[in-house]
Amino acid sequence: MAKKWGEQMKGWLTKSMNLPEDVMMDLPRITMIGQLHIYIENHRGLLAFSDKEVRLLLAKGQLLIKGQAFTIKTILPEEILIEGKIEKLVYLEG
Amino acid sequence: MNNQWLAFFQGVVVVKVQGQGAERFINRLSRSRVPVWQVSRQGEQTISFSCSLKHIHEVRKAARAFEGDVRFYRGEGFPFLLKRLLKSSGFVIGAVGFLVIILLLSNVVWRINIGGASPKMEHEIRKELSRMGVEKGKFILGLDDPETVQKKLLNRVEGLTWIGVEVKGSTFHFRVVEKTEPKEKKQKGPRHLVAAKDAVIVKLFVKKGQAAVKRNQFVHKGQLLVSGLIGTEEKQTKIAADGEVLGETWYKTTVEMPVTTDFHVLTGRQVQKHLLEMKTLRVPVWGFKNHSFANHKKDEQVHSVSFLGIKLPVNYVEKTYYESEQTSRSYTEKEAELHALKAAREDLQAKLSEKAVISGEKVLQRQFTNGKVKLSVHFQVLENIAVGKPITQGDKKNARRKKHNEYSARKPE
CATH class of the missing domain: 3.30.2130.10 (VC0802-like)
Structure with missing residues (x-):
């Protein structure tokens, strides 16, 4: 109960004080450049990687990226840059 | 990132x-x-x-x-x-070595071309060149620059009028112009011998012709000495008079000699520096020690480095500092006079022909002023005063008359 209450508090604070959500609520910030690049900040690790599919762990749930000819350009603890042809982006609720 | x-x-x-x-x-x-x-x-x-x-x-x-x-x-x-490079270092060493070898060989004298010289002159020049170090297989960098070579050759080789020195890549080109000394003209035409200057006849040596003067006789310039007309009065033949007439002539010269002179002499100590020059940048290669000479003369030689006959923008500079010393020489008045006399004698000897002999000298005047000795000297010289003068048709009669009355005939001219 306490956790949920805390999160509600955070949500309210962000809304009322106009703060960026990704910082306050531990959400991923995703930047895409057309279909070519996808840049995800605030992920929690790589779950699966192949040239057609990348699965990333998020703070809440998972992110599934589908496409073709994926390569990871850079991977850092909280950032990842994937190159290839991105076709789908799916949030899997955890 | x-x-x-x-x-x-x-x-x-x-x-x-x-x-x-x-x-x-x-x-x-x-x-x-x-x-x-x-x-x-x-x-x-x-x-x-x-x-x-x-x-x-x-x-x-x-x-x-x-x-x-x-x-x-x-x-x-x-x-x-x-x-990987280290593993195949042989290639790298080879490549660098190749460049170095080419660079070295580009700066070696490979050929010495001498054009326009007779075989004798060419041999002479080659001999002189090898004495100067300009030889096949020598480094151009270590040699004198073309101008110096030219100067030295002109000074040392007899019979050279002009020599052009050019370094093209690794070849020395020499263009030679020889002195063509005119062969002494055979005086074929009939001639007299006349006096070149006023003199007293000391010795007569007539090969051909008829002597017109005697020993100890005073002659004027242009006076007939040996006549080219021989035979009897009626049947005269013209020949080329030949012979030597030694006459005593006189010269008067004045010389000045300072008692004390200052001049610089080199002590023989020197410091050499080698530099590489690129445009305005100069990088010392060898000889980093600075000279400690109070007085010095600087000599700088610049050699250009060529690669496969192409001049590189790099020059090799050799700098030499020679230590010099200022010394002063002072004479006593007596010494100064002697030296002045000697200088006067040498001066005169240089003006006279080789065979002329100074037979006597007399100091007419000596002055010591402003630390200088001033002498006026009278010299007696023994020399050949005979010069040829061709006999022309009109002269014939004059000549005959001169024989009897030499002096008066010549005088009005």
Whole structure:
């Protein structure tokens, strides 16, 4: 109960004080450049990687990226840059 | 973000990971702050990625905990390039050595061309050149520059009027102009011998012709000495008079000699410096010691370096500092007079012909003023005063008359 209450508090604070959500609520910030690049900040690790599919762990749930000819350009603890042809982006609720 | 160039210089390792959960391996790496890039799947169970060489220990550590197979597949970048280069260092040494050899050989005298000279003169020049060090197989850098070679040759080789020296790549070209000394003209036409200057006849040596003067006789300039007309009055024949008439002539000269003179002499101590010059930049190559001479003369020689006959923008400069000393020479008045006299004698001797002899001298006047000795000297000289004078038709009668009355006939002219 306490956790949920805390999160509600955070949500309210962000809304009322106009703060960026990704910082306050531990959400991923995703930047895409057309279909070519996808840049995800605030992920929690790589779950699966192949040239057609990348699965990333998020703070809440998972992110599934589908496409073709994926390569990871850079991977850092909280950032990842994937190159290839991105076709789908799916949030899997955890 | 990491810099690709920095990574290149630090070295890049391409790693292949095989086995279940290769993603976890990459996660572990990224969590331990190892930047990883170019991650791509190679097959069902294989992932390859690149990472910096300096993080190889972390990768190894992570690989120990990983149950799959981790292989360092390939090295890229500067350290690996260097390693390969060292492995094949023979090639590098060869290439550098080749350049060095070509550079050295480009600066060696390969040929000496001498054009326009007779074989004798050519031999003479070659002999002189080898004495100066200009020979096949010598380094051009160590030789004198063309102007100096030219000057030296002109001074040392007899019979040279002009010599052009040119260095083209590794060849010395010499263009020679020889003195063509006119052969002494055979005086075929009939002639008299007349006096070249006022003199007293000391000795007469007539080869051909008829002497018109006697010993101890005073003659004026232009006076007939040996007549080219021989035979009786009626049947005269004209010949080319020949012979030598030694006469005593007089010269008066004045000389000045300072009692004290200051001049610089070289002590023989010298310091050499070698530099490489590029445009305005000069890099010392050898001889870093500075000279400690109070007085010095500087001599600078610039040699250009050529590569395969092409002049490089690099010059090789040789600098030599010679120590000099100022000394002063002072004479006593007596000494100064002697030296002045000697100088006067040498001066006169240089003006006279080779066969002339100074037979006597007399100091007419001596003055000591302003630290100088001033002498006026009278010299007596024995020399050949006979010069040829062709007999022309109109002269014939005059000549005959002169024979009887030499002096008066000539005088009005």
